[in-house]
Amino acid sequence: MSEVPNELKYCDSHEWISSVEAGVVTVGITDHAQDQLGDMVFVELPEVGQTFEIKGECAVVESVKAASDIYCPVSGEVVEINEMLADSPELVNDDPYGDGWLFKIRLSNEAELDSLLDADAYQAAIDA
Template identity: 60%
Template sequence: MSEIPGDLKFLKSHEWARAEDDGLIRVGISDHAQGQLGDLVYVELPEVGASVQAGTGVAVVESVKAASDIYAPISGEIVEVNELLNDKPEIINEDAYGEGWIFLVRPSDRAELDELLDANEYEELAEKDEH
């Protein structure tokens, strides 16, 4: 498993959230999650402009093996989605914490970030999950 960047926060359901310098929150799924799912073949992206609630499903990633809902780690408005994933969903397999981001949120309440797991807590959870 690749190193988990220390600036990320996580949901137990394996989504990561990164606070960008401009105050927006970038969201993706963890490297652990992509490994569990296997080769991704399809990503259903949310609409730009849609408002999302923390903890509710906003996107779907499908691997050969399974479909998996992606939950919003934070409430707010979708301001951008990663259109590259339409043609190359496998970017998530290759670079889950970088090029494989899924959507960008303008948060309505940044305090929600504090409720998420930090990188160490998530790593512990992922390790347990491995076996």
């Protein structure tokens, strides 16, 4: 059974988004996503300062099995990336909601948060 923490928001493409702190959210992939993808071997992150539109391809996670695109759940500018993933991509498997976070982004349109799924809706989506 995959973990779906209540305090986060979600995309149907399996990214999670933290609550807003000073206009910035943290983004990662869900427990369900890491479980489906299998052992991570490489994570390609955006560069700090890059800007993305909502649903834009912004990162790639590669497991032993395959490469998967990560879509930016909200529009904005990347302000920090998880440097630990360069040497330890397995953090995405071991702690997808903690040390396995991918990047932080400064929102350009906070209203986009309303379009995200809450935990119940995401749970329903992965159970479907």
